[in-house]
Amino acid sequence: MTTTSPADLLVTTPTHCPYCGLQCAMAVTRDDGAPVPARSATVGGRRFPTNRGGLCQKGWTSAELLRTPDRLTTPLMRCGGELRPVGWDEALDRVVAGVQSAQARSGRDAVAIFGGGGLTNEKAYMLGKFARVAVKTANIDYNGRFCMSSAAAAGIRSFGLDRGLPFPVSDLTSATAILLLGANVAETMPPLVGHLDTAIAAGGLIVADPRRTATAERALSGGGVHLQLGPGTDLALALGLMHIAVVEGWVDREYVDARTSGFDDAWLAAAQWWPQRTERVTGVPVGQLRRAVELLWKARQSDAGSYILSARGTEQHASGTDTVSAVIGLALTLGLPGRVGSGYGCITGQGNGQGGREHGQKADQLPGYRKIADPVARAHVAAVWGIEADELPGPGRSAYELLDALGQPGGPEVLLVHGANLAVSAPRAGHVVDRLRALDLLVVSDFVLSETAALADVVLPVLQWAEEEGTTTSLEGRVLRRRRAVDAPEGPRSELRVWSEIAQRLGQPGERFPTEPAVVFEELRRASAGGIADYSGISYGRLDTGEALHWPCPSVDHPGTPRLFLDEFATPDGRAQYVCVEHRGPVETVDAQYPLVATTGRVLAHYQSGAQTRRVPELVAAAGDMFVEVHPDTARRVDLSDGDVAAVASRRGRMEATVRCVDSMRLDTIFLPFHFAGDARANLLTNPALDPTSRMPEFKVCAVRLEPVGES
Numbered sequence: 078m079t080t081t082s083p084a085d086l087l088v089t090t091p092t093h094c095p096y097c098g099l100q101c102a103m104a105v106t107r108d109d110g111a112p113v114p115a116r117s118a119t120v121g122g123r124r125f126p127t128n129r130g131g132l133c134q135k136g137w138t139s140a141e142l143l144r145t146p147d148r149l150t151t152p153l154m155r156c157g158g159e160l161r162p163v164g165w166d167e168a169l170d171r172v173v174a175g176v177q178s179a180q181a182r183s184g185r186d187a188v189a190i191f192g193g194g195g196l197t198n199e200k201a202y203m204l205g206k207f208a209r210v211a212v213k214t215a216n217i218d219y220n221g222r223f224c225m226s227s228a229a230a231a232g233i234r235s236f237g238l239d240r241g242l243p244f245p246v247s248d249l250t251s252a253t254a255i256l257l258l259g260a261n262v263a264e265t266m267p268p269l270v271g272h273l274d275t276a277i278a279a280g281g282l283i284v285a286d287p288r289r290t291a292t293a294e295r296a297l298s299g300g301g302v303h304l305q306l307g308p309g310t311d312l313a314l315a316l317g318l319m320h321i322a323v324v325e326g327w328v329d330r331e332y333v334d335a336r337t338s339g340f341d342d343a344w345l346a347a348a349q350w351w352p353q354r355t356e357r358v359t360g361v362p363v364g365q366l367r368r369a370v371e372l373l374w375k376a377r378q379s380d381a382g383s384y385i386l387s388a389r390g391t392e393q394h395a396s397g398t399d400t401v402s403a404v405i406g407l408a409l410t411l412g413l414p415g416r417v418g419s420g421y422g423c424i425t426g427q428g429n430g431q432g433g434r435e436h437g438q439k440a441d442q443l444p445g446y447r448k449i450a451d452p453v454a455r456a457h458v459a460a461v462w463g464i465e466a467d468e469l470p471g472p473g474r475s476a477y478e479l480l481d482a483l484g485q486p487g488g489p490e491v492l493l494v495h496g497a498n499l500a501v502s503a504p505r506a507g508h509v510v511d512r513l514r515a516l517d518l519l520v521v522s523d524f525v526l527s528e529t530a531a532l533a534d535v536v537l538p539v540l541q542w543a544e545e546e547g548t549t550t551s552l553e554g555r556v557l558r559r560r561r562a563v564d565a566p567e568g569p570r571s572e573l574r575v576w577s578e579i580a581q582r583l584g585q586p587g588e589r590f591p592t593e594p595a596v597v598f599e600e601l602r603r604a605s606a607g608g609i610a611d612y613s614g615i616s617y618g619r620l621d622t623g624e625a626l627h628w629p630c631p632s633v634d635h636p637g638t639p640r641l642f643l644d645e646f647a648t649p650d651g652r653a654q655y656v657c658v659e660h661r662g663p664v665e666t667v668d669a670q671y672p673l674v675a676t677t678g679r680v681l682a683h684y685q686s687g688a689q690t691r692r693v694p695e696l697v698a699a700a701g702d703m704f705v706e707v708h709p710d711t712a713r714r715v716d717l718s719d720g721d722v723a724a725v726a727s728r729r730g731r732m733e734a735t736v737r738c739v740d741s742m743r744l745d746t747i748f749l750p751f752h753f754a755g756d757a758r759a760n761l762l763t764n765p766a767l768d769p770t771s772r773m774p775e776f777k778v779c780a781v782r783l784e785p786v787g788e789s
Contacts, residue, residue, distance in 0.1 A: 098430045119140055142542075195428045198435075206462060219433065340409075396662075397768045500754075524541050
């Protein structure tokens, strides 16, 4: 008689974390002897260039999501004001009836679709196709508009393409000087901090942030620099740093002359930002400004490695694109981009934030990072999809503009949401919830009843990260395999299957909307071929053998492109373009009624809207309740002290939070994490003023007042 030991029933699958853009490698182990393998799944770190075996607290606890007790396993439909379980056919029939009714009444764009930067490449690609071919609407955008859009727009106009990091993360490891602008990686991407150790030890880590964050503390612990600028003054800071570089002679003239265009015009703008003026506007002392540039220059001159990295703190402004352009201008002046050992990059936040913005779920985009208004792009993609180019709709509304139009005259009457929790994450969240409630039909696909799903008329239960196959693209442009590691419970379906079934009900042939990720990826390869983000040489087979493949990868014998721009930039003349920009400051200013500036961000234990992490007890305990960080003197002026519950009000809304007095906070600034729901939503306050180029809302600055609960 043969016996099976418990160890024989353990199956380990290599995959990647479901959270941030670092996409740390992990192994998921399931117990096939348990009734439901997902309930006994565990995760462990796996050696990989980005995380080198480590995981953050979110990664280590990610298996808890697979057994969350409120997992959705059956469709829900609103009946008599309440969501009730129904069968899949009934739910999908309701969705299709709503789509057809709205379009018959008000035209194709009466239906809108909202996607997410956490969707796999296959799903991001198919969602764009589903919107334009099956639903035939122009109205599709995604939550990456709230994350990476300003950096993407600035990268495209200076370099000719957008890839978060145009070099591998591991290149940072040897650098002795790194400037982080608006990035708190010690809390948002802890495994990345290990790549900063050389810079920290050399006293060369420079952090520009209104708060003395955990990342700023790391910099200061090694003798580095914290540039504690006022919220919304990032553009002035970048221009001031460029001014110092030019005046001090810290300019790589040979590089600027040979590899860039537009320096003279950009200098005319930066010349106005002498150090004393920059200090007056930003609040950063002249000595710190000069030291920051000197550290970057000396590291560049010694070939020890010098990098400038931006993130959401710099980008989530109504002037975010211009701000990143100014940061790129500083990097070009120092001679950093497009060379081994130095560079400029943008830290991508969401799990598939890079791939999610490449394959067509943006309002103006087709797969391969093509523009939907480009006739050549339309012809190529239409041929892959088996339709005529003139059948494709044109560009649609950007994310906030789309949400603001919901239920309004001429706006969408039906919205399908995939991978986003808009009731918490959108700016001016109270208004967005009102717009969601004004819809004739709201359909949300999720694996839990998020705050947005709770508002829906139809909720469709879908698979989780470890229950399906697919690929993601990390912040360094490396395409990764996310493998099915556990069995899903009975009931939930892949979004690919959901879209295929809806498409067929709308009259599409079934073969046009395949449900197997591998088949979808093969189509994605063809659709991206020849585009900026060319995946045509990447295959599951190559990835499964362990090849490290960064896009562009235009053929099956191409090794991929881990480092971009080494020979030339992706611009028409091969040169990086300076962009002349002017500091405008925040759209909203303080006054007697709203005398403080609120800025938002993340904390270590939570991720995005918190819909996932607020369901993990260990993370909930670590993060605590919603809080507002404020300087003790600022709190005392309004009769508040540490531990009190305060009301925070802006011109758009009001929320409540527990006061945390922090001596290092600026007197004029408060900080709010944006992961919490209900009356604790930071985005009840935030300003939806949009960047004119990227259409990014101004999340990072709004005027507020702080007061004890009960006052008005």
